[in-house]
Amino acid sequence: MHPTKPVLESKHVSTITVSINDLPHIIPETLSIEELLLAQNIAINSVAVVCNSKVVTKGLWKEQACVEGDSFEVFAVVAGG
Amino acid sequence: MNDLDFIRYSRQILLDEVGESGQTSLLSRHVIVIGVGGLGSLVSQQLAAAGVGRLTLVDHDSVELSNLPRQLLFNESDIGKNKAITARDKLALAYSQCKIESVTDKFGQDNGASIVKMADMVIDCTDNFVSRQQVNRFCVEAQHPLVTAAVAHFHGQIFMVDLKSAPESGCYHCLFPDDSVVSETCRNVGVLGPMVGVMASMQALMAINHLFGIGQWSGKLMRFDGLNLKWREASLSRDPQCDVCGQKYSVSGHHQPSHEHSCHDRSRNHQSFNEESSHAPD
Numbered sequence: 001m002h003p004t005k006p007v008l009e010s011k012h013v014s015t016i017t018v019s020i021n022d023l024p025h026i027i028p029e030t031l032s033i034e035e036l037l038l039a040q041n042i043a044i045n046s047v048a049v050v051c052n053s054k055v056v057t058k059g060l061w062k063e064q065a066c067v068e069g070d071s072f073e074v075f076a077v078v079a080g081g
Numbered sequence: 082m083n084d085l086d087f088i089r090y091s092r093q094i095l096l097d098e099v100g101e102s103g104q105t106s107l108l109s110r111h112v113i114v115i116g117v118g119g120l121g122s123l124v125s126q127q128l129a130a131a132g133v134g135r136l137t138l139v140d141h142d143s144v145e146l147s148n149l150p151r152q153l154l155f156n157e158s159d160i161g162k163n164k165a166i167t168a169r170d171k172l173a174l175a176y177s178q179c180k181i182e183s184v185t186d187k188f189g190q191d192n193g194a195s196i197v198k199m200a201d202m203v204i205d206c207t208d209n210f211v212s213r214q215q216v217n218r219f220c221v222e223a224q225h226p227l228v229t230a231a232v233a234h235f236h237g238q239i240f241m242v243d244l245k246s247a248p249e250s251g252c253y254h255c256l257f258p259d260d261s262v263v264s265e266t267c268r269n270v271g272v273l274g275p276m277v278g279v280m281a282s283m284q285a286l287m288a289i290n291h292l293f294g295i296g297q298w299s300g301k302l303m304r305f306d307g308l309n310l311k312w313r314e315a316s317l318s319r320d321p322q323c324d325v326c327g328q329k330y331s332v333s334g335h336h337q338p339s340h341e342h343s344c345h346d347r348s349r350n351h352q353s354f355n356e357e358s359s360h361a362p363d
Contacts (some may be wrong), residue, residue, distance in 0.1 A: 005164075011116055026178065034083065042213065045262050046261065048257060050302075050315040053315050054315060057255055057318050059252070059322050073313065075238075075262070076236075077231075078232060078234075078263075079208070079209055079266055080119075080211060080231055080233035080266045080268075081118050081205075081230075081232065
């Protein structure tokens with residue numbers, strides 16, 4: 001008799017751990033940077049992103065995937081003088 | 082260099098990285114400070130004191146009572162007076178070797194290019210996002226180095242744009258596209274005088290180091306957390322699709338003037354410095 005795979009297992013999503021502004025977050029491993037921001041309820045036109053100490057320009061947010069151990073800094077533009 | 086100047090700048094000349102030749106070269110440089118508020122009044126004083134030979138101060142605004150906790154060049158008797166003129170007059174008294182000019186017209190599309198092209202270097206001390214985008218565009222067009230700093234609440238940001246020496250680091254628009262939403266200004270979230278002082282000193286130091294040609298900090302975005310007294314540093318990145326610098330400069334910094342019109346046309350869609358500034362006069 002063949003064991004039936006539990007339904008839950010078929011929906012299992014692998015996760016990775018990244019940090020956002022020094023706080024650890026467990027996220028699906030398939031997320032792009034843009035999806036990461038949206039999942040955190042961050043308006044994508046209100047922030048800039050640094051990944052592992054390098055600025056990721058906005059044009060790359062859709063295509064650049066989050067990787068285990070990534071360290072993100074997400075911050076708003078400051079304009080006062 | 083005459084004897085009095087040698088005495089005046091002796092502590093700077095003592096620095097191996099500067100020397101008499103470095104100090105002398107500073108006297109031939111022209112720096113433009115756009116915005117003479119919190120950052121600009123302090124940066125202007127630092128540059129004039131350090132021996133920059135010529136400064137142009139640009140601001141149409143007047144001194145207000147709420148400016149005084151952080152705009153240390155001004156006092157109560159200056160309230161209502163134009164900032165650029167007031168700063169010019171005060172700095173000229175203290176630093177007679179520095180030729181200082183003031184521009185009280187609104188910085189914007191009509192005069193931005195002509196103001197920026199006069200300088201060896203531009204310092205962005207404006208108080209609003211629209212002006213920052215304009216200053217960046219004019220500096221990219223003129224291929225002049227720009228030191229841009231901003232401060233609000235306990236957050237400070239500073240970096241340099243120099244498409245000649247660091248084209249791979251991009252420009253202000255690469256980091257903050259002009260559709261970005263800005264929520265933090267000094268007017269709506271507040272700021273402490275020392276926060277402004279920290280960022281202004283960094284801005285002046287960055288400018289002076291660049292004029293001397295010393296230091297290893299190009300291509301870095303630096304952010305200051307004034308609550309926890311912590312600096313963070315990141316490498317800047319150029320956006321190849323940036324509509325200010327992306328299509329105009331190869332990595333070698335080669336200028337391709339065929340794209341200039343698109344930048345001019347786009348920048349015409351933005352508010353002028355003063356239209357925006359009227360909402361945030363700090």
